[in-house]
Amino acid sequence: MQDLYEDAQLTEEESEESSDSYSQLVWQRFSRSKAAIVGGLMIVMLVVLAILPEFFSPYNLYATALGDSYTPPTQIRFLDLDGNFSLRPFVYKQELEIDPVTYQARPKIDPDNRYNVQFFVRSWEYKLFGLITTDLHLFGLDTDEVRLHLLGTDRFGRDLWGRICLAGRVSLSLSILAAVIAIVIGSSVGVISGYYGGAIDNVIQRLVEVVMSFPELPLWMALAAVIPTTWSGEQKFLVMAFIFPFLRWAVLAREVRGKVLSLRETDFILAAKEQGAGDIRIIFKHLYPNVLSHVIVILTLMIPDIILAEAFLSFLGIGINEPLTSWGFLMKSAQSLETLGQNTWILTPVIFIVVAVLGLNFLGDGLRDAADPYSNL
DSSP: OHHHHHHHHHHHHHHHHHHHHHHHHHHHHHHTOHHHHHHHHHHHHHHHHHHOHHHHOSSOSSOOOGGGTTOOOOOOEEEOTTOOEEEEEEEEEEEEEEOTTTOOEEEEEEEEEEEEOEEEEEEEEEEETTTEEEEEEEEEOSOSSSOOOTTOBOTTOOBHHHHHHHHHHHHHHHHHHHHHHHHHHHHHHHHHHHHHOHHHHHHHHHHHHHHHTSOHHHHHHHHHHTSOTTSOHHHHHHHHHHHTHHHHHHHHHHHHHHHHHHHTTSHHHHHHHHTTOOHHHIIIIIIHHHHHHHHHHHHHHHHHHHHHHHHHHHHHTSSOOTTSOOHHHHGGGGGOHHHHHHOGGGGTHHHHHHHHHHHHHHHHHHHHHHTOTTTTO
16 A cells, blocks of 8 residues: 555656656647648637737728629739839729620729828727727728728628638637537546446446437538527527537547546556545546547647538528628628629638638647657657
């Protein structure tokens, strides 16, 4: 008994001493993965745009301008029509004219009206972080005769670049919240099931098998479709944040249970029991930290799946709706072949979805390799 007590003390002291070296090894291996670094930067960029969409948009995100409906993206230039280079980006005034052959609107450049793109300009007022009133924006023009739309406008004449940044706030926050809920439920259930075993394990695993037997996509669509149309956007957001984890937690619970089964009979767990450590302490002090790296990796890989699922449901009209907006909701305008054929810039939200999914997958792969820094050394 005394030997086990001394071994447990040594084990805890050694684990504390080696925690710094382990974290250093994880960071060193993660930093060597260029794909993971690129993925992390991609996600940081999207998060910044989602947090500050008003700052990055030169025009009011919520005001409609039907006269600018389906305006094509403004061409930012560094070369004028004579081929002279300019250090400052500029735009020409453009007017739409109807092609006599195809009857499609096309921009016509006015070379006599040239305007430089200004940075940190004053424009429409908004509340920064919902608290500070300001009218500072990253870029814009010092004239009202020409409008600067990086990605064009939607059917209501709203700046699509700003709307995409605003939509990222909903898409990213919804996917992160739903993934965290699924991770918390799945990892907790998996640890409890693997640690206690016996009848508790049997009951939990039968529940997990029942949940895993449901087809995900039809059930998501059914649950999202029964949400009352009279609910506010915030209510729909919260309900969808719980719909997505409904089926995702079961797979993680099964994976965590398998890891805990291999850990619960190890020496440091037996030593902790001999010291009189309670179940709660063993679970959260010893078992859960040893599966945390796997949980973090699953979190980064689950978020893109939820982004795609939300985009699909919103595209079908049973997900996020006005006054909220998401990347999938912005894609609803692309359902019309006529609109899609003439206004191809409506598809630009797809680029942001692809960037988010690729960035999270790159980041998740890097974390998965870094979580086991002692392999392939």
